[in-house]
Amino acid sequence: MAAPHIFNRPASLLNRGLSVEKGVYVGSIIREINRGLKLPRRVRIFDTTLRDGEQTPGVSLSPEQKLMIARQLDKLRVDTIEAGMPVVSDG
Known part of the structure; x- marks a missing residue:
């Protein structure tokens, strides 16, 4: 059975907190980003x-x-x- 069309787009998967490659849950960070989390302009390594x-x-x-x-x-x-x-x- 084919996956519903809504899951065929990477953006749909990311908005649900799923990995595009593996289809696994990656946590609540996606929801936080969508709520307007302010990320730094630069990450220092x-x-x-x-x-x-x-x-x-x-x-x-x-x-x-x-x-x-x-x-x-x-x-x-x-x-x-x-x-x-x-x-x-x-x-």
Whole structure:
């Protein structure tokens, strides 16, 4: 049986709090946005990949690997990169 035509449009799914790709409920944020929630004009990203990655057992990034990751984060326009503490890192 085909889905009702109202569910064939992505906007209809989003207005009901459903994921377009999976058709699952994603929470009340859609209702809040529709009620006029004021979202910030800019989201600032604070990334801890380099710090947290070094705290994973058995993981030690080389300086070259850290630089490669930092450059990729820069390409993604990450605002702040927390690189870790030299005392903790072997690299």
